[in-house]
Amino acid sequence: MAQRVKDISRLEVWRDIVSIKAEPELGDVIAGRDAEIALRSMVSNHLSWKSASIFHSKRVPSNVSSPWRDRYEIDLIVVSHKQISAIEIKAWSGSVRLSGSSWVQERRNGQQISHEDPLQKNQKKLDSLCAFLESKGIRVPKARISRVILWNRNVRIPLEIANRDEIIMHHELEKFLSHQKASGFGERFMMSVLELCLEREAGQIAADGFFSAIPTHDFDAATHAVSHLETFDKLELYGGRVLSGDLRYLRANGQSFSLKELASGRTIAVKCKRNKLFLFFAALLGSSPLISLSEPYESIPISSRDSVLFHAAGQKQPESIELSRIVRMVRG
Secondary structure (H helix, E strand, O other), X not given: OHHHHHOOOHHHHHHHXXXXXXXXXXXXHHHHHHHHHHHHOOOOOEEEEOOXXXXXXXXXXXXXXXXXXXXXXXXXXXXXXXXXXXXXXXXXXXXXXXXXXXXXXXOOOOXXXXXXXXXXXXXXHHHHHHHHHHHOOOOXXXXXXXXXXXXXXXXXXXXXXXXXXXXXXXXXXXXXXXXOOOOOHHHHXXXXXXXXXXXXXXXXXXXXXXXXXXXXXXXHHHHXXXXXXXXXXXXXXXXXXXEEEEEEEEEEOXXXXXXXXXXXXXXXXXXXXXXXXXXXXXXXXXXXXXXXXXXXXXXXXXXXXXXXXXXXXXXXXXXEEEHXXXXXXXXX
């Protein structure tokens, strides 16, 4: 098997690596990732407070009859004895307007992006979450609340959106953020969301009548089931772009390795120098590999043309991405 790697000369490997163009991330995506990193600054995958639990970045099957085909990612899930909430976080910048059933975002540079109505989409996610829990025989609270947080304080939206009950603006969370005693921003943010959700829960109960609480065993079962849901895998490309989806297989040295067997949170780095001149002399004069992987694949001889089979979120089919384009892989 090792002969296959030797068939590609070191200068060919050099050419493959230095010909890869950097793939930078879009500004809005970077802002969204900053919010995600803040959430992941929590020491555990969920926070419990005032008899409620909050989870972040969990994936649920869109159809419980085929749980491994299509899945939604929910940014935040809040579960209490009396309510269950799905919360979407948007870090959009610029302005937003309605166009039929779509929301059109116009960035400061004039670029326009059409989005599926996030309120309708998040409601679908909440419905799928409840269906998932009920399929496991778990009683779900009657109060089922869908919310979309517009996190950027400078985003401009029409009043017909801002006045919707499902929308939470940044200034609505700020009054809670300033009163939290937790040390990190991620934890203060999570606790602020909990306070806001519980406050709205109390208001809805007062308006609609008393919602009976689910038994403790159902609450415990729901939190256990949600805590064991997976998150998206991540694939970071050279230049900063990050893809979310499912890592399938590593195809290296004529072999195929299942990446789903890796533990959640495991990071695999693709190790290579990107400096053209340094790598050229290493190719000519050196003997160590010009490209390699970190544990547990560090012993496998790889080529710049070996690849990872990755199914990006929202795409119908997985694609092969050459290792020379990749900086690291992270299991969800």
